[in-house]
Amino acid sequence: MEDQDRQLIERIRAGDRGAFRQLVDRHKDVSLSLAFSILKDRDGAEEVLQEVFLRVFEKLGSFRFRSSFRTWLYRIVVNTSYNALKTRKKYLPLEDFCLHTPVGARPADGPQSLQEEEQKKYITEAMKRLKPDEALVLRLFYLCDMRIKEIKKITGFGTAKIKVDLHRGRTNLQHQLKMMLGDELKNLL
Missing domain, CATH: 1.10.1740.10 (RNA polymerase sigma factor, region 2, helix turn helix motif)
Structure with missing residues (x-):
């Protein structure tokens, strides 16, 4: 890359x-x-x-x-x-956001793609409810596959803050998903 x-x-x-x-x-x-x-x-x-x-x-x-x-x-x-x-x-x-589909991307057909789209929708909605720093660190860590050292360079945050934001972000994301989905969460994820 x-x-x-x-x-x-x-x-x-x-x-x-x-x-x-x-x-x-x-x-x-x-x-x-x-x-x-x-x-x-x-x-x-x-x-x-x-x-x-x-x-x-x-x-x-x-x-x-x-x-x-x-x-x-x-x-x-x-x-x-x-x-x-x-x-x-x-x-x-929050209502101003619409789900982003990358240019040129086409959704796949069938029940699997519908389930993936539903998952994306709920995760995106839950991410919007996180604090900006938590959402940013989660995206860099999971979406961009970056190490803490790289995240530190990009954000200017200290190592401890990044680790805390990762932990709190995961916890808060899980909490938001549970609030949104309740028992459906088990079936969706």
């Missing part, structure tokens, strides 16, 4: 604008998910993403590969999202 990012960055630096589109496509879904976990608003997260990729394009020439591109990018996403949140000073209603 990092080799592909490095090759794309080298092509971008050589003037290949199509390579930037490929780089954006590789990272936009997870970046959007991270921004949403902080902002709790899809439109706001999409606006942040536009700003993020504009910054990335402007600053890519100074990127030196001291960390992975993914770590550098997600740090920009997190910082830009928190800055946007500060300017708003409040969360938007």
Whole structure:
């Protein structure tokens, strides 16, 4: 993955604008998910993403590969999202969120895909009810498959806070799912 990012960055630096589109496509879904976990608003997260990729394009020439591109990018996403949140000073209603399906993704047919869609729907709804830091750390750890050390670089949080947010996030997510589903939880998961 990092080799592909490095090759794309080298092509971008050589003037290949199509390579930037490929780089954006590789990272936009997870970046959007991270921004949403902080902002709790899809439109706001999409606006942040536009700003993020504009910054990335402007600053890519100074990127030196001291960390992975993914770590550098997600740090920009997190910082830009928190800055946007500060300017708003409040969360938007939970009803403003619609489930995100990645561009080009097609739902599979049959009962298995319906069950997976239901699971996604409930988990997404439960994630919206978590504190922003907990949701962010859970997404980085599970969705992005990042280690605590990488999460620390991206968020600026200490190791202890990350571990506490992971623990509390899992506990709160489980609690939210139990409240939403009750006995259905056993059948769904």
